[in-house]
Amino acid sequence: LKALVSIKRVIDYTVKVRVRPDKLGVIKDNVKHSCNPFDEIAVEQAVRMKEKKLVGEIVAVSIGGPKSVEVLRGSALALGVDRAIHVKLPSDNDDVESLAVAKILHKIAEKEKPDVILTGKQAIDDDSCAVPQMLAGLLGWSQATFISELEVAGKTAKICRETDAGMQRLEVSLPSVISCDLRLNEPRYAKLPEIMKAKKKPLQEITADSLGVSTQPKIQILEVADPPTRAAGRKVKTVEELITKLKTEAKVI
């Protein structure tokens, strides 16, 4: 099988995100970025499938500014991905809407003809949770979202996915778009020999224009604001005091 893995460079999850003074976005300059954690899980899954000889070739793709090559080399090629495609946006501050991302991946999939497309269930910056589902819709493929277990067997795959109510088991036909949830696997760290090899692996740079996809947004961002702040609370000294406050002051018990 051939696997296509889509990864995104995002602000690192440990960073306390701050809204820009012009209120049109968040501060990204000189802020730590890394590969979207759920996409790392997708890469890991593809690599494990390759180790089990279920997958022959893994191609990674990332849509982003110049620095996206860092996640392609460091979080994909250095972990066992065979080659990478960078759909280059002019700036690292450029954002592309989910539908446009899905259309770009659709065009790449038409060319690469993968059997599985793996990606994280959501990007921790935009939190849209839409690209995999949109891509599956454009391709007319099955979708296996929020998966925590994956078992490929010939022309189908048995999956277990995390839902609001618990778990759901499905059998999806291949080819399929698969979005990975937290507990699917624990990603490995890149080892030095692989990091060195990654420098020589093919990394192709293209543009969205060359695929015939417009990145013109359909939605305009009017303003980005801080969330409402809560009034400062206080410490209570005993359980008795807590109960009293909850009953008489907050009136929630």
Added chain:
Amino acid sequence: MKVARSLLGKALVVVEHNNAKVSPATLAAVTAASKLGEVTALVAGKGSKSVVDEISKIQGIAKVLAVDSAEYEHGLPENFAPLVKKVQDENKFTHIVAAHTTFGKGVLPRAAALLDTQSVSDVIGVKDENTFLRSTYAGNALASVKSSQALNILSVRPTSFDKAAQGGSASVAQVAATGESGLTKWLADEVDTSGKPDLTSARVVVSGGRGLKAPENFKLLYSLADKIGNCAVGATRAVVDAGFVSNDLQVGQTGKIVAPELYIAVGLSGAIQHLAGMKDSKVIACINTDPEAPIFSVSDYGLEGDLFDAVPKLIAGL
């Protein structure tokens, strides 16, 4: 609740249900949709007549479109998305709305792609028919967005909108089924059937983190929840990963977002991603041995103490 006659929009709510009852989250979606124009509800299921009856009596619903066919039994997006597209092509709604739940997340973006529309996810506020507020960066950046699209597809955060009340009387029309896609086969749902209060709609939530130390200690929180009544138990990602409790208890940026009257955080430090899931709770209380834990900064009442001492005292004292 009267629908303002000046609104020109026509909104379609895709109803989430289990073929027996409407999901509470959908009732929040109805409220959001009511801010956009006249609301039509789409009920697709198998043996789901009681769902049709229930939704037709919800305030704010003008019409119900119903289809009962095997392919809709389990909410599979591969079968629902083409149905939503067909209903949209035939009716030309201005908005399609669902709750931002596993079901809504699965169906709406897929339908949006079929309709060449950029959907808007996790909407926490509706300013007008084209302007919405949504959460990004784990709730640390709230984006006010404006769409110029003729059709807008929105998944809304259930805790951000009141649940629509009973008291409506909608007409019901049947729509044709769009058929089985043949792409995906449902095998099983493994869900908690203990009848415990639902995490996203309980009045009180008690959550535990790594401080609980072992799975059996969650018994303490279940006892506390029982004592409080209409109280659900939640958990941090860490303890779900460790297998202390099942994944549907996870509260956080990529788990469940809750906003109960009272949230009691027990033995959890309050990582950014966890706060994202509960910081809109009306009152927050915490119990933690570490006075520097971030959870104290969002708590209205913070008890610096050992949960193994404090929780039994709390159960006894309530």
